[in-house]
Amino acid sequence: MINQLISLSLKNRYIVLLIAAILFAWGFYSINQNPIDAIPDLSENQVIVFTEWQGRSPQIMEDQVTYPLVSNLQGIPKVKSIRATSMFGMSFVYIVFDDKTDIYWARSRVLERLNYAQRLLPEGITPTLGPDGTGVGHILWYTLDAKGIDLGEQRALQDWYVKFGLQTVPGVSEVASFGGFEKQYQISVDPNKLNYYNIPLSQVLKAVKSNNNDVGGRKFEMNGTGYIVRGLGYIKSIQDVENISIGTINTVPVRIKDVAAVQMGGDLRLGIFDENGEGEAVGGIVVMRYGENADKVIHAVKDKMAAMQKGLPPGVKFKIAYDRSDLIERAIGSVKHTLIEEMITVSIIVIIFLFSWRSALSIIIQIPITVATAFILLNAFGISSNIMSLTGIALAIGVIVDNGIVMVENSHRNLSIAQEKERS
Structure with a gap:
């Protein structure tokens, strides 16, 4: 032969x-x-379902969230196994599919089941799917070099400008933010003043929620001209929160500032991000979508960073902390x-x-x-x-x-x- x-x-x-x-x-x-990458993707073909319920113990998360989800996600075609983890305020369910199963077909099947399982969960709890990436999808880490800007402003810049811009890059599944403080309005209620005015705490919560909203009106005509009536109610400053009315005493309105102290602060943190021992930093992790070309996506992200640099405040620059393209x-x-x-x-x-x-x-x-x-x-x-x-x-x-x-x-x-x- x-x-x-x-x-x-x-x-x-x-x-x-x-x-x-x-x-x-x-x-x-x-x-x-x-596709070019440095690390072979040996991870399982899985879909992650994440559910958050703040302040609940792991046992409550297991009984009221994790167990109903796991029991209803069983029976999906081409599923090898289902694993779950319950922790304080969070629940993770890992649905592992056959290796040859298309990942986006699997995600759509899981979404169908979640729509049915939603009715079994506590009110206001909505499970979400994890990003369509893998365990080796962290292709780029970056920080913001912003000397003279506080960590809260840096985190706001990352969450509301940088993150949204980088997520538009083809092949990017998610940009996860880290470091800094997530800015929020904090209302410290004095229980003695609430008792004095005889106002329950639930009424304060309801007033804040209802006043932080725009209200739509209707159209009316006057002198042949049409006008659209609407109410602008979104909170824009601390003074807006302080002046929210929560009740009346003898026709005199009781406002938030009469029973509480309002300040701008940061959300509670479970840790900090330190860069090379030089202090805290704010940045993000770029997660690549499943099956994409890592080298191509990294270069596209860098090009996008160069374009976004023009919109950053003076003195703020991108600083690459981890770049897999070198490897x-x-x-x-x-x-x-x-x-x-x-x-x-x-x-x-x-x-x-x-x-x-x-x-x-x-x-x-x-x-x-x-x-x-x-x-x-x-x-x-x-x-x-x-x-x-x-x-x-x-x-x-x-x-x-x-x-x-x-x-x-x-x-x-x-x-x-x-x-x-x-x-x-």
Whole structure:
């Protein structure tokens, strides 16, 4: 069989060269299309359901949130297992699907079940899906270099400008903010004053909620002109909160500032983010969407950062804390370096021992064609270019070269024997 294949190739050498050229062109196209990452994604094909219920103990979360969700999410097609975790004020449910299941099909099936399970949960509790990323989706960390700006203002800048801008980059699933203080209006109620005015705490809560809203009116016409009536009620300052009326005593309104102290503060924090021991910092984590090209997404995020830099306050700059593209480029550069070394080494060895540049050229041509063909198979099986796959290709180059040297040397030996027989 092998002899017939070799004979057929020798008789149709132009067809063989054409096939090799087609494989090389196809492989070069596959190299550009293949997702590039540094770390192989070995995580499970899962969908995460997150539910928050502030102030509840883990046992209550388990009984009233986690258990109803798990029991109703069972039975979804192509599910391997369901795992759950309950903690203080939070519940996590992990639905693990078969490896070949499309992740977005799985997410839509989970959403269908959540619409049904919603009625079994306590009032006002809404479960949400986690981002459509994987465990290795954290491709870029950044901080804001904003000297002279307090942590609350930095966090507001991150949450209301930077985060929304970076989430528009194709391939980005989520931008998770960290550090700083989440600004909020804090109302410190004096229970003695509430008791004096005979106003329950629930009435204060209701008044704040109802007064922080715009009210729609209707249209009326006057002198042939139409007017739209609406009430503007959103809170814009501390004074707006202080002047909210919560009741009346003998036709005299009782306001928030009569029973409480209002201030601008930060939400409670469970930790801080320190950068290199230089103090607290504010920034974000860019999470890549499932199956995207990490190198391409990182460069797109950096381009977006450069465009958003113009809209930042004076003196505020982006500072990269973690960038996976450096590791990706080093991994690719290692393979390129190995290819060049192999080609040079093979050329020197063949020319020295066989004194034939044509033989060296025939071996060198095999290397890029074989590597390009490997990327065709990587795309076919959905494998990205990462440290493991590129290392495998780099190791296989040695086998390819060894095989080429052995075959060329054997051809030279047989040709020499045949020429000696003809002379004799």
